[in-house]
Amino acid sequence: xxxxxxxxxxxxxxxxxxxxxxxxxxxxxxxxxxxxxxxxxxxxxxxxxxxxxxxxxxxxxxxxxxxxxxxxxxxxxxxxxxxxxxxxxxxxxxxxxxxxxxxxxxxxxxxxxxxxxxxxxxxxxxxxxxxxxxxxxxxxxxxxxxxxxxxxxxxxxxxxxxxxxxxxxxxxxxxxxxxxxxxxxxxxxxxxxxxxxxxxxxxxxxxxxxxxxxxxxxxxxxxxxxxxxxxxxxxxxxxxxxxxxxxxxxxxxxxxxxxxxxxxxxxxxxxxxxxxxxxxxxxxxxxxxxxxxxxxxxxxxxxxxxxxxxxxxxxxxxxxxxxxxxxxxxxxxxxxxxxxxxxxxxxxxxxxxxxxxxxxxxxxxxxxxxxxxxxxxxxxxxxxxxxxxxxxxxxxxxxxxxxxxxxxxxxxxxxxxxxxxxxxxxxxxxxxxxxxxxxxxxxxxxxxxxxxxxxxxxxxxxxxxxxxxxxxxxxxxxxxxxxxxxxxxxxxxxxxxxxxxxxxxxxxxxxxxxxxxxxxxxxxxxxxxxxxxxxxxxxxxxxxxxxxxxxxxxxxxxxxxxxxxxxxxxxxxxxxxxxxxxxxxxxxxxxxxxxxxxxxxxxxxxxxxxxxxxxxxxxxxxxxxxxxxxxxxxxxxxxxxxxxxxxxxxxxxxxxxxxxxxxxxxxxxxxxxxxxxxxxxxxxxxxxxxxxxxxxxxxxxxxxxxxxxxxxxxxxxxxxxxxxxxxxxxxxxxxxxxxxxxxxxxxxxxxxxxxxxxxxxxxxxxxxxxxxxxxxxxxxxxxxxxxxxxxxxxxxxxxxxxxxxxxxxxxxxxxxxxxxxxxxxxxxxxxxxxxxxxxx
Ligand SMILES: Nc1ncnc2c1ncn2[C@@H]1O[C@H](COP(=O)(O)OP(=O)(O)OP(=O)(O)O)[C@@H](O)[C@H]1O
Numbered sequence: 001x002x003x004x005x006x007x008x009x010x011x012x013x014x015x016x017x018x019x020x021x022x023x024x025x026x027x028x029x030x031x032x033x034x035x036x037x038x039x040x041x042x043x044x045x046x047x048x049x050x051x052x053x054x055x056x057x058x059x060x061x062x063x064x065x066x067x068x069x070x071x072x073x074x075x076x077x078x079x080x081x082x083x084x085x086x087x088x089x090x091x092x093x094x095x096x097x098x099x100x101x102x103x104x105x106x107x108x109x110x111x112x113x114x115x116x117x118x119x120x121x122x123x124x125x126x127x128x129x130x131x132x133x134x135x136x137x138x139x140x141x142x143x144x145x146x147x148x149x150x151x152x153x154x155x156x157x158x159x160x161x162x163x164x165x166x167x168x169x170x171x172x173x174x175x176x177x178x179x180x181x182x183x184x185x186x187x188x189x190x191x192x193x194x195x196x197x198x199x200x201x202x203x204x205x206x207x208x209x210x211x212x213x214x215x216x217x218x219x220x221x222x223x224x225x226x227x228x229x230x231x232x233x234x235x236x237x238x239x240x241x242x243x244x245x246x247x248x249x250x251x252x253x254x255x256x257x258x259x260x261x262x263x264x265x266x267x268x269x270x271x272x273x274x275x276x277x278x279x280x281x282x283x284x285x286x287x288x289x290x291x292x293x294x295x296x297x298x299x300x301x302x303x304x305x306x307x308x309x310x311x312x313x314x315x316x317x318x319x320x321x322x323x324x325x326x327x328x329x330x331x332x333x334x335x336x337x338x339x340x341x342x343x344x345x346x347x348x349x350x351x352x353x354x355x356x357x358x359x360x361x362x363x364x365x366x367x368x369x370x371x372x373x374x375x376x377x378x379x380x381x382x383x384x385x386x387x388x389x390x391x392x393x394x395x396x397x398x399x400x401x402x403x404x405x406x407x408x409x410x411x412x413x414x415x416x417x418x419x420x421x422x423x424x425x426x427x428x429x430x431x432x433x434x435x436x437x438x439x440x441x442x443x444x445x446x447x448x449x450x451x452x453x454x455x456x457x458x459x460x461x462x463x464x465x466x467x468x469x470x471x472x473x474x475x476x477x478x479x480x481x482x483x484x485x486x487x488x489x490x491x492x493x494x495x496x497x498x499x500x501x502x503x504x505x506x507x508x509x510x511x512x513x514x515x516x517x518x519x520x521x522x523x524x525x526x527x528x529x530x531x532x533x534x535x536x537x538x539x540x541x542x543x544x545x546x547x548x549x550x551x552x553x554x555x556x557x558x559x560x561x562x563x564x565x566x567x568x569x570x571x572x573x574x575x576x577x578x579x580x581x582x583x584x585x586x587x588x589x590x591x592x593x594x595x596x597x598x599x600x601x602x603x604x605x606x607x608x609x610x611x612x613x614x615x616x617x618x619x620x621x622x623x624x625x626x627x628x629x630x631x632x633x634x635x636x637x638x639x640x641x642x643x644x645x646x647x648x649x650x651x652x653x654x655x656x657x658x659x660x661x662x663x664x665x666x667x668x669x670x671x672x673x674x675x676x677x678x679x680x681x682x683x684x685x686x687x688x689x690x691x692x693x694x695x696x697x698x699x700x701x702x703x704x705x706x707x708x709x710x711x712x713x714x715x716x717x718x719x720x721x722x723x724x725x726x727x728x729x730x731x732x733x734x735x736x737x738x739x740x741x742x743x744x745x746x747x748x749x750x751x752x753x754x755x756x757x758x759x760x761x762x763x764x765x766x767x768x769x770x771x772x773x774x775x776x777x778x779x780x781x782x783x784x785x786x787x788x789x790x791x792x793x794x795x796x797x798x799x800x801x802x803x804x805x806x807x808x809x810x811x812x813x814x815x816x817x818x819x820x821x822x823x824x825x826x827x828x829x830x831x832x833x834x835x836x837x838x839x840x
Contacts, residue, residue, distance in 0.1 A: 002089065002349045006310075007061050007317040008339045009077050010036055012324050013102040014066035024324045026063045033059045038333055041326060058336040059343075060320070070115065073106060074122040077317055081246065082123050084315045085231060086130055088242035089349040092249065092309035093119060096338060097321030098331040099253030106319055107227075107250040108206065111669055111676075112573045114580070114662050120202055120227055120248050125661065127229065128195040142189040142230040143198055145205035146172055148301050149223040151276065155187050156205035156225075169208065174304045182304055189230060196664055202227065203668045207675050224276065224302050225250045239359035243352045247309055251302075252277070254335060276300040280310075281338065287311040288344035315349050318342050373416040382418050395420060399427055470621065477614055484610070557685070564681045574673050581666045588659045591652055598649040605642040609635060 012024070027035045039055045062076060081091040095103035109118030131139045145156040153172030175183045192198035209225065229246040254277055279300040286292045287310060297307045308314045320339040322332045376382060387395070395414060402412040414420040565571060612635045619625075631639065 002084075002315065004315060004347055004349065006342050006345045006347060007077075008320065008343045009062050009064065009317065010058075010060045010320045010322060010336070010339065011064040011068060011073065011102060011106060012066050012322050013100075013105075015323060015325055023326060023329065026065060027057075028063075033061065034063050035059045036063050036336065038324070038329065038336070040329060056333055056336070058340055060339065070106075070109065070117060070122070073319075074119055074126075077319060078119045078123050079126060081315055081317055082126050082130075084349070085229070085244045085246040086127065088233065088244050088351045088353070090245045090247075090308055090314040090352065092247040092306065092314050092316040093319065094247070094249035094251060094306075094309070094316070095319045095321055096251050096254060097335050098323065098328060101253075101321040101323040101328075101331075101335075103250050103253075103319075103321050106321060107248055108202075111570075111673060112577070114665050114669075117665060121199060121665065123246070123248065124195055124198045124202070124229070127231070128198070137233045137235055140232045141192050141198065143192050143201045144184075144187050144189050144228045144230070145201065146184065146187055146226045146228070146305070147209055147223050148226070148276070148305075151301055153184065153187070153301055153305075156208045157190055157201055158188050159204075174301055176298075176304075182307055184305065195661065198229075199664065199668060203672060207672055210672070210676055211679055222252050224252050226305060234356065239356045239363060240353050241356050243354065245308075247306065249306070249309075251280075254331070254338070276302050279303050280306075281341075283310055284338070284341050284345060288341050309347075311345050311347060313350050313352070314347050316345075316347055369415070377416045384419075387419055387423060391420070392423065395423055396427060399424060399431075403431075474617055474621070477610075477617060480610070484607075560685070561678075561681050564684070565677060568677055568680070570673050570677060574670060574677075577666050577670050577673075581663065581670070584659055584663050584666065588656060588663065591656045591659065595649060595652050595656060598645055598652065602642060602645050602649065605638055605645060609638045609642065612638065 023039055023041070025037045025039070027037065035057050036059075037055050037057045064073060064076075078093055081093055085091045093107070095107050097103055105116070105118060107119050109121060110116030127141070131141070143157070147154045147156050147166075147169075149166060153174070154166055154169040155172050156169065158170045170186045170188075172187045173185045175185050177183065190201055192201060205225075205227065209223075227248045227250075229248075231244045231246070232241055234241045279296065280303055282296055282299065283303045286295045295311065297303045297310075303310065309316045318339060320335045322328075322335060324332050398412060398414060402410060412424065414424055612632075616632065616635075
């Protein structure tokens with residue numbers, strides 16, 4: 001049993017230095033327990049805190065300042081916990097802090113760079129690396145991913161459901177057995193045999209979390225997420241199994257409702273979050289107080305799930321994430337205070353061992369049999385029924401192996417059942433008799449042979465023995481050569497089939513097959529195939545969802561999506577990652593080729609060594625001299641070259657392995673970014689569609705929505721100043737406002753935007769009485785064509801799908817208005833508007 005208080009660490013998020021100046025300091029002098037001092041600026045100290053203290057000091061196991069790398073965080077915080085999980089103890093790491101303080105960044109990681117990987121992917125990497133190294137045990141790994149939102153649990157890894165909202169995901173409920181053990185009903189466990197499989201599950205969960213979030217529930221901010229690695233280990237042949245769980249928890253933002261200043265649905269959410277964090281706090285207070293008999297775990301789902309992690313059988317670590325800016329000082333102090341209370345909690349971690357029921361049954365059955373046998377001896381009671389066929393067969397097998405065993409001490413153990421003992425004697429007797437008869441029938445010729453033989457002289461005998469030994473050696477060498485030839489032929493066959501399959505995959509994998517020492521396995525090609533969307537069910541389902549969405553898009557919407565993508569803040573990151581991925585692929589390909597060369601060289605060297613050896617043997621036979629036991633100089637040289645080449649191969653192999661992990665991670669990051677992009681586009685599109693409908697009869701500048709959600713405030717503001725003047729322009733150049741749609745059904749909210757502006761829809765144009773409807777439509781179409789051309793050549797910076805499909809005046813008016821809002825700068829806007837006017 002390991003008794004330990006919960007370890008607390010602090011991590012300060014990097015922000016603009018100016019905003020943090022003089023606000024905090026870290027005292028590293030106290031090596032064992034460094035402290036963080038938060039200094040209240042004078043303006044805040046007055047009245048902010050009752051006693052007007054100007055600085056607060058908090059102790060932590062370690063404090064990581066702004067420049068701490070993800071690698072450092074993993075090495076110092078997560079690695080020790082992962083090690084205890086590998087040893088069979090439960091572990092928990094949870095991040096606590098206000099929204100935006102870096103909880104998700106610390107636990108999951110950033111979505112931009114490979115080096116930004118957080119605790120979860122690094123821990124998975126570490127655990128699988130350790131499992132591979134340890135061949136003394138059989139390990140099984142399972143993953144689960146739970147999201148708790150408004151006190152309801154959701155399974156983020158259910159492959160049967162395609163989540164488009166949180167409600168689509170299976171609901172998880174907490175059950176408690178009589179021993180007060182917590183069970184999570186409906187939370188699926190997924191076996192992950194490799195790091196890639198586990199990372200794919202993480203990716204699936206994160207994407208489901210992102211897709212399922214509502215505009216109200218912006219991802220991690222308002223929900224708690226628990227990623228759990230379940231690890232079982234067993235020594236071969238042993239009936240004892242060890243189970244350990246590692247919870248990696250990203251809690252919701254800890255800020256107070258009053259500060260967030262929200263209402264409606266957000267307020268409800270905030271209340272739930274505050275309530276669940278409040279219950280967490282209550283549990284922690286209760287645990288830190290001595291002699292408290294009741295700990296209110298059951299009050300909330302999160303405390304129920306984390307029951308063991310808090311004051312139970314677990315090694316728990318808390319990371320207090322701090323965004324130490326002036327405006328966040330109160331939240332930062334509150335986070336640190338919380339951490340100080342958490343540090344008082346003592347946990348008692350025990351090894352979670354249990355007996356494997358199957359092995360236990362076999363063991364007990366054997367024991368019962370032995371006891372029955374003993375009882376039979378003691379009571380003198382003997383069984384009289386005949387032995388079954390299976391029992392007889394079993395006995396005969398035992399006798400055969402007993403007779404074949406060269407060990408003179410070996411025993412024939414059949415127990416104390418007299419029926420079995422009798423049968424053994426009968427069987428042996430039969431064997432003996434059969435042999436006697438056989439001897440008699442072959443005796444005359446044997447006798448004759450023996451008579452002919454003269455006693456062998458000692459010298460001759462030795463010579464013959466040497467020759468025999470030599471022949472044996474030759475035969476062994478030849479057999480080995482034969483085996484190698486056979487293996488080569490098989491490999492050639494295998495390689496050609498791999499080549500074929502790689503060709504059929506389009507892009508060939510840069511990862512070469514196998515290890516020159518071992519059997520010809522295909523570790524990399526197999527795992528890259530696992531990454532391929534056709535073989536990874538999780539990734540493929542998400543990619544399908546993503547591409548599926550694309551396929552459903554109309555032409556115009558696709559065009560809008562392309563522009564949305566181009567202008568999105570993440571596009572630079574995606575492009576950067578694409579470039580890095582390309583570089584890594586090129587590097588992996590070059591490395592793969594070098595590895596293949598090294599493999600062939602190793603093969604050639606091995607062949608040369610064998611040939612050299614055969615030559616030596618042949619020389620020995622022809623000149624009748626014994627084969628030298630030590631390799632000659634040439635062979636020695638070949639062997640050292642072989643060793644050198646093997647070392648080179650291993651180094652390259654290790655690098656390639658690391659590259660593979662990096663490539664897979666980058667691919668996952670890109671997939672995630674693409675899904676996010678698609679989702680944001682859909683949300684923006686839906687919002688635009690709604691606002692077009694709601695505002696359609698009279699579009700006023702106040703109704704204008706920010707055209708792209710990802711636009712910076714500055715960009716947005718620049719695009720905003722639509723004066724009445726531009727409205728006047730719009731009115732001038734376009735059909736005047738009027739009822740845009742004929743019937744109610746055309747404006748039904750569910751109707752796709754393209755349906756709302758059908759080409760054939762006649763439009764009622766109130767004040768353009770002089771113009772024929774057909775002429776008006778023609779003008780609109782021309783106008784649209786012109787606009788589309790401008791967009792294509794980059795003259796206009798913004799365009800919406802309705803425009804392409806809408807040949808009607810109504811569609812034209814609205815969309816051109818939208819266009820006008822984002823034309824910049826003002827002078828250019830005017831020129832373009834005039835251009836539009838001329839085009840009309
Ligand atoms: N140590 C860090 N280094 C670099 N960037 C960071 C760091 N910590 C946080 N960030 C960045 O700050 C932003 C907010 O961080 P993050 O999403 O992790 O906050 P959070 O505490 O999880 O917020 P929420 O409660 O909304 O989930 C992100 O863009 C993240 O990349």
